[in-house]
Structures are given as structure tokens and as C-alpha cells.
Amino acid sequence: MIVKVKSGSYFGIEPFLVEVEVDISRGLPIFNIVGLGDTAILESKERIKTGMRNSGYEMFIGRITVNLTPANVKKIGTHFDLPITVGIMCGQRLFNYKDEILENYLFMGEISLNGDLRRTQGIVNGAILARELGYKGIVIPYDNRKEGSLIKGIDVVVAKNLKDVEKFLTTGEFENIEKFIEKPEEKIFVDEELDFYQVKGQEKAKRALEICAGGGHNLLMVGTPGCGKTMLAKRIMSILPSLEESEEIELTKLYSIAGKLSEKEPIITKRPFRAPHHTSSGVAIIGGGRNPTLGEISLANRGVLFLDEIVEFKKDILENLREPLEEKKISITRAGYRVEFPCEFIMISACNPCKCGMYFEEGGLCSCTPSEVAKYMRKLSGPILDRIDLKIEMTRLNEEELLGDSPREHSVDIRKRVIKAREIQKKRFKSDKLNSSMTRTDLEKYAKLDENSKIIMKNAIKNLNLSARAFDRILKVARTIADLAESKNIETEHLLEAISYRITEK
Incomplete structure (x- = not known):
């Protein structure tokens, strides 16, 4: 039978x-x-x-x-x-x-x-x-x-x-x-141990992270060891909006397939923060293998992928990030299969400016030659840098900043602006699309520049030798800055701030 x-x-x-x-x-x-x-x-x-x-x-x-x-x-x-x-x-x-x-x-x-x-x-x-x-x-x-x-x-x-x-x-x-099903516990969105209020100084880095969270942009922090790059990267989770129900289902589905769920955490209710080590293999980060398995970039879907010491990652792994950063998905083709995995994440990366890490510090502390500095940073190729929206330089805090008590914002206050900016984008696109995913048609419609801004942009293209992709990304960042300010149009100050995050390319 x-x-x-x-x-x-x-x-x-x-x-x-x-x-x-x-x-x-x-x-x-x-x-x-x-x-x-x-x-x-x-x-x-x-x-x-x-x-x-x-x-x-x-x-x-x-x-x-x-x-x-x-x-x-x-x-x-x-x-x-x-x-x-x-x-x-x-x-x-x-x-x-x-x-x-x-x-x-x-x-x-x-x-x-x-x-x-x-x-x-x-x-x-x-x-x-x-x-x-x-x-x-x-x-x-x-x-x-x-x-x-x-x-x-x-x-x-x-x-x-x-x-x-x-x-x-x-x-x-x-x-x-x-x-x-037990009654769900009330969601806690801000971890008191990861509050921006605890971070002294580094105001530009805090602002860059706010823009990243507001529009889903990628960030590269280049700075001296001990200046707070990792500490700040972890705190972006405290200003990101909570997951919607459809996102919870999507993430729980991915983590269930990957075998990452447990009795203690049977449902993914918080945005993931994945921080693979630079010695991780390509399959571990990108995905694939004999049987198609999810990599770190897919496990970071709807959350944050943090690449600390990004220049130490293998070059082929970094080059494989091109498609995910652009298309928000990864296509893996092997002899026996072809699969697509989602990977819509914010990439926060960090590295030292040179091998010894002291290039930005005053007092002649850096022992690297100019050629060694250039060689160290050349590990990041032009195409990868083009796909990173914001780049900032960071140095150690001075005595006044460490011992001072200047006013600092709590994560909950920054998060309110981020949520408001995302609501503006949701209403604009009538979907969950963020400014970082705008198409050329979207830019022409929602990121128009006035005559004065066009002159500024023309000078930036010439002086910074910007590619067409970099030009588009500046407009996307400017649109997010305008949304955070609840401005209908991109004003001159919004554009200038967006350009300032590309100055380090020069």
C-alpha cells in the first residue's frame, strides 16, 4: 500500500x-x-x-x-x-x-x-x-x-x-x-549600554551614523586606533527603527533556514548586527558552498554589516561586495546550482589610515612613508569606495574633549529624527524603499538642484574627480539630510554637507 x-x-x-x-x-x-x-x-x-x-x-x-x-x-x-x-x-x-x-x-x-x-x-x-x-x-x-x-x-x-x-x-x-504562545515581552529599542550619550566628542561621526540610519547609506570611518570607531558602529543599532511585521517574518525565515534560531530566540525581533572577522572565508561572508548556505551579508539583511579593519579582508571578498551594495541581493552561481539571497543592509566599515595607524595624529607619531600609506589604502579599490556614500576621518580626542562635559544627545532623540525621515521616504516612494536605493528617475524627480547648487556640484565634480555613481550618491545623501531636516527641497547647506563626506577621496 x-x-x-x-x-x-x-x-x-x-x-x-x-x-x-x-x-x-x-x-x-x-x-x-x-x-x-x-x-x-x-x-x-x-x-x-x-x-x-x-x-x-x-x-x-x-x-x-x-x-x-x-x-x-x-x-x-x-x-x-x-x-x-x-x-x-x-x-x-x-x-x-x-x-x-x-x-x-x-x-x-x-x-x-x-x-x-x-x-x-x-x-x-x-x-x-x-x-x-x-x-x-x-x-x-x-x-x-x-x-x-x-x-x-x-x-x-x-x-x-x-x-x-x-x-x-x-x-x-x-x-x-x-x-x-506566551505573551510577548515589550520591545526595548534602546540598549542603555549602547547609547550615543555615552560617547564624548566625535560629533561628525555621530552625524554620519544618523544619516546612515536615516537613508540606509554605507559609511567608512578611517581613524586612529582607539578613537571610537567600533564603539560608534555598535551604537547605530540604538537609532534604527524597529522591525515591521513583514521584516520580522523575512528575517525569521532566513535565520530558520540557516539554523540560527533557538528556543531562547525563536523569532527575530531586532535588526541584526553582524560583524565577521577579517579572517573569515568568502563562503562565510558571501554565502554559497557545496549546498547553498547564507553568508554574513544575508544574515545582516534589514540590519547592519560591520567590517572592522576592512582593508585586512581578502581582496576577492571585498570585490564580491559590489553586487550586494548596488543591487541589495547576491547571485551565487556554481556548477550545480544558481541561487539568489537578499542582502539589504547598511555597511559600516572602519580601518586605520596607515599600517601604524597614527597618520592623522599630530606630533610626528606616524612612522609610515607616503608610499606605505598609499599602498595600505589601495587595498580598497575605486569601485568599492564608489559604493560607499559617506567617508569620514577620525582622530583621538584631546584633553578638553575627554575631560569636558559638553552637551550630548541621547540615542532616543536621534532615533526620533531617523524615524521621521524614514516616514517621509515611505510616503514619498509609497514603499519601504530608502533614499540609498533611489534610481536615476527618482533622483531627477526628488533630488532637484537649484542654480546655485548646480554650480557647487560642478566644482565638486571637477575638484574631487567624481564618477557618475559618486555624483548620484552625493544627491542621495543630500536628500536624506534634507529629510532629517524635514525640508521639501535640497538646500545649499544640505548639498555642502553631503559633499563634505566625499572630501577624503581626494
Whole structure:
């Protein structure tokens, strides 16, 4: 007898339906799984047999063949344990199940040796797939309840063990998932330990970070060791707006596929801050590998990617950032596959101005020759620098700045301006697009310059040797500065400030 159970898998981040066909017949006791399953799927045979036995179910002594269709597509993950087990139990007629449940529900979950259902990857993808294909719902482990509850419009059936699954298959009854979800804690947007108020001086860097947050722009901080580059970069998280519901679903989906969710953090509710080390491999940062996996640039989606000591990263990794910085996605092509991952992030990068790091400091502290300084900074190619909107130089604080008590803004006050600027952009574009993603058509419509500003821009192009891309990015930054000031038009002071963040290119 052949039993068909619905499940799901994913390639890259795109989900697809998998039909688990289970055939039970007389013959030698052989258990085969076919259909291009990975090692985790092939090893499921032992988990399933032991889990069924310890749950009080007898395993049929004969030939069991499991086929995962479509058979020509690679499938990964332990979540096929549950649909295979359901197929075997129903094929053996261990209980009277309802056919309509197998036809209308997807099953995903890992089986433990005692028959309990364990947390597994890709649950959000499976729930989205069930909704998109018109299925009534999905059966998932109890430990995946919170991420499963993100998807509305379908039944989310939570099971702790195989006995719970049997009860649902025989009666069709299940408890609303809301019963299993604890009341969410109130979101705290500003971490008191990462408040801009704690940072003395460095007003230009603070202002640059505000502009980055307001329009989604990229920033490069070049400065002396110990001047506060890393400290400031971490504090941008305290001024970014909170995630919208659609963004939470998108991020939770990505982190579920990557296996980054846990019982402690089952849903991504805060914007990610990813800071890979410069010794990280290209696959770890960009993504790819034998099976397509997410890299740091995709895990930083809707958040911040911080590259400290950016000049120390391998050159090929930095050059691979061109497409993500421009297109907000990364296309990875290998011999056996081609996938696209989202990577809409703000890139904050930092580095020293030279090998010893003291080039900007007065008093002849730098021991590097001019050729050594030039060689050090040449590690950042022109195309990469062109894609960075703001560049600032930083030095150590002097005695007055360190010991003084000049007025400083709290992150909550800066965040209000950022949120207001983003609301202006949302109303302008009628979408969640930010100024950093404006097209040439958008610039002609929303970043018009008056005659005086055109003269200023003409001189800047000539003196700074700006490319067409750099010209566009200055206009985008100027538009964000105007939005932060709640100005309808780009005024001269907005343009001059935007140009000042490109002066270091000279």
C-alpha cells in the first residue's frame, strides 16, 4: 500500500513542495529512502525505527521504500523525519486516520529516539509554502511554535510527540496555537549600554551614523586606533527603527533556514548586527558552498554589516561586495546550482589610515612613508569606495574633549529624527524603499538642484574627480539630510554637507 504525505523543503531560500511516498510490502526487512536526500535524511531511518518503538508502535517487518518527489532535486534537513514516520504508521494501519488530513496538511519535524518531536530548520518556509499553495495547515514540533505562529491564514498544529500526531490524524482536532504562545515581552529599542550619550566628542561621526540610519547609506570611518570607531558602529543599532511585521517574518525565515534560531530566540525581533572577522572565508561572508548556505551579508539583511579593519579582508571578498551594495541581493552561481539571497543592509566599515595607524595624529607619531600609506589604502579599490556614500576621518580626542562635559544627545532623540525621515521616504516612494536605493528617475524627480547648487556640484565634480555613481550618491545623501531636516527641497547647506563626506577621496 502506498501512502502519500505532504512536506516541504527549500533551495537557497525558495520553498518547494515535497511529496513523501511510502510503500510497504512483504519481503526482506529493508528500509530504503530514495529521492536525493542528504546524509541527515538517510540517517533518519534509525531515528524513526527507534522513535516508533519507544512510543509503543510496532515497526512492520518487511520492505519499506520511501520516495521523496521531485526525485531530481536535492533535499536537506531533519524535518523529513515526521512525514516519513506518518507515512509508515498510516501505511501499516496502526490507527484509523483521516485521508483528508494527509491531503490538506504539510508535516515537518525531527523525531527523537523516544518519539518526541524536536526543533528543526525551515519551519517558516514550510508554513509560507502551505499558505501559498492553498493547504489548510502544517503540523510542526512544539519547540517551533513561535516561528510557526508568524504565518497567518493557515492552521498551525503543534505536536510534542508521535502520540499527539496520532490524535490529530484520527480526530482532526487540535488546540489553537495561541494557547502555546506566551505573551510577548515589550520591545526595548534602546540598549542603555549602547547609547550615543555615552560617547564624548566625535560629533561628525555621530552625524554620519544618523544619516546612515536615516537613508540606509554605507559609511567608512578611517581613524586612529582607539578613537571610537567600533564603539560608534555598535551604537547605530540604538537609532534604527524597529522591525515591521513583514521584516520580522523575512528575517525569521532566513535565520530558520540557516539554523540560527533557538528556543531562547525563536523569532527575530531586532535588526541584526553582524560583524565577521577579517579572517573569515568568502563562503562565510558571501554565502554559497557545496549546498547553498547564507553568508554574513544575508544574515545582516534589514540590519547592519560591520567590517572592522576592512582593508585586512581578502581582496576577492571585498570585490564580491559590489553586487550586494548596488543591487541589495547576491547571485551565487556554481556548477550545480544558481541561487539568489537578499542582502539589504547598511555597511559600516572602519580601518586605520596607515599600517601604524597614527597618520592623522599630530606630533610626528606616524612612522609610515607616503608610499606605505598609499599602498595600505589601495587595498580598497575605486569601485568599492564608489559604493560607499559617506567617508569620514577620525582622530583621538584631546584633553578638553575627554575631560569636558559638553552637551550630548541621547540615542532616543536621534532615533526620533531617523524615524521621521524614514516616514517621509515611505510616503514619498509609497514603499519601504530608502533614499540609498533611489534610481536615476527618482533622483531627477526628488533630488532637484537649484542654480546655485548646480554650480557647487560642478566644482565638486571637477575638484574631487567624481564618477557618475559618486555624483548620484552625493544627491542621495543630500536628500536624506534634507529629510532629517524635514525640508521639501535640497538646500545649499544640505548639498555642502553631503559633499563634505566625499572630501577624503581626494
